[in-house]
Amino acid sequence: MAEAPRMPDETGVPEIEPYLHPVLKKNYGNWKWHDRPRPGVLHHVAHSGDEIWTVRAGTQRQMDVYTIRKLMDIADEFAEGYVRFTIRSNIEFMVSEESKVQPLIDKLLEEGFPVGGTGNSVSMISHTQGWLHCDIPATDASGAVKALMDELHEEFVREEMPNRVRLTTSCCQINCGGQGDIAINIQHTKPPKINHDQVGNVCERPSVVARCPVAAIRPAVVNGKPTLEVDERKCICCGACFPPCPPMQINDPEHSKFAIWVGGKNSNARSKPTFHKLVAAGIPNNPPRWPEVAAVVKNILRVYKEDAKDFERIGEWAERIGWPRFFEKTGLPFTKYHIDNWRGSRANLNASAHIRF
């Protein structure tokens, strides 16, 4: 008799309490106010009078155990043995005495972890897996993010932007990186290249047909084998067919380009949440440092920083000054591709006489 296998302990999401810093546990749901003594530091005060200082530092997200242990050593020696991570992979150390803040910051800087990402800064870029682990990537994620954050480091450690800036990158148009003030995404520009010998063997053809948002895919027979073909006049090069059908290769070292989108906003503060809008495309996929991407992003950030009013997010600023002015100020070309033609697109056209001269 073989031994019965171990069945999983289906515990689900763990309880929060065992992992909370004692001051957070004690004052759970009972905080009164907060301020930011300096960039990278939050200071929260509870109704009980208890205080907690949080020091936020940037990480590379994909971390080796040596880096992680180093961060844990810092947490044990310079903080109080508890950490948390933000949605953008920044690490936070909580300390209950103000005197511990500066030594903790000094140690983090000494070990190469930038302190910042709070308030009106450019925070760490939320990103995807890229060539490191994804099965459908047109570019890398960690590398592009590392290259960009090297360039944006000064804006991470300061709080000098009009409002917070949230960046995202995505290595395909599915955009796992999500909405951002600036989203840096791959945009395929050519229809998939189909290996007709393979399609019948590896693809569930009806479900691939069903995935196409423009009904451009249809069953076909090529060289006597069942396969799929794409009506290239309809195809919008979205890549939706590629994940379920790898022989429909959409990634192209030359023709998969970077596109930059701006004005995504997930907060409801002031204006309602908004999706990001296309502002630039056709930017070469140029590892290992993607300098052309960095140039466009930095230019947009520079103009935004100079021109926006306090507390305007990038999208709110563009809406206030008007998109014609956005293109004028950033020097980005306005093309026919900026004019929305997808369903619901009329909502994005100017149905008024509101025009600036």
Next chain:
Amino acid sequence: MAKPMYDTPMLDQLEDGVWPSFVSGLKRLAKDNDMMVDLLGQLETSYETRKGYWKGGTVGVIGYGGGVIPRFTELKDENNNPKFPAAAEFHTLRIMPPPGMHYDTGTIRKFCDIWEKYGSGLIAFHGQSGDIMFQGCTTDNVQPAFDAINEMGFDMGGAGPAVRTGMSCVGSARCEQSCFDEARAMRTCVNANLDDMHRPALPYKLKFKASGCANDCMNSIQRADVSMIGTWRDDMKVDQEEVKAFVNRKGRKYVIDNVITRCPTQALSLNDDDTLAVDNPNCVRCMHCINVMTKALSPGDDRGVSILVGGKRTLKIGDLMGTVIVPFHKLETDEDFEWLEELSTEILDFFAENALEHERTGEMIERIGLTNFLEGLNIEIDPNMITRPRTNPYVRTDGWDEEAAKWKERQAAQ
């Protein structure tokens, strides 16, 4: 000591610069880990050719149908053998973190020990779905690695057409703007539907995310099928002495330009004595003024949650925001959380029954119309569910009198 490293001239350039370098981390692991030597070899190849070389497959753990992201190399030599054999299998385990991504250092150290023993030593805190991603594991080691992590009290996250790992903000643990117990709400929704997480059989993914206020730090309106946003029904709390102190510190112009005129519904006014007048019935709880004047202004006391359904990104019909289906519900008592649990399972059941394959909740609602969805869930309509009423006459209204009577009845009952 591992096998010798390949030359990686392109990746080497990502060791320069001030931001922490993942490449330096990979190289450190590669000193005594063949899998990482070969991973670097494959990654360098990707940088040279600008192509990805992973394909998916089927790898799992006993008892579960999802949660492992299998990756097999496609970089083969002329004899169809992997060019980088030690990284030929490079699977990821998705593990659900504690709500709010809080940890004690001991827990993370244990994770490191387990992953050093069974995996590559590369861990991402966290993936875009909110999982701890243990990246780089052979097929044979997936089970023992999971067993060790599971013994610590951590469970596999979601992948594929399943309930996905939930996310909740720092919230009640360390934020005065929190309007409900986000951690409990997220755990309630996910843990009530674990079977649909671990045994994927839904039309497509289903995500629960909770943000304690309208700042929506979890990006839930845009990214979650079920988005829980904290809000309040009574008046915003104003500490007028702190308002005066703020005006005194920052100046009237600053306050007028950055607080008063930034209110989206013009519900704020600065009085002559530097106190703040708030038109509370017109306040939409957007959080801006509270964000700016953290000491003077706070959410009210009658707190609860707004629930929006249907947020998602591109595939298939384009981006969709969530839509309000519950404008307000208290979320304090055990009964309130039972209500939430029931709602989460009802939404999931309706989605499982009615969505087409590969359709998200938002797309399903787009296809069948919000009113059909609400009827299916037995939720009364509410004008807070719309931005504005319909603008076209293409609707059959011969049930108008009955519908108007229903509304009047509901109004009378309140």
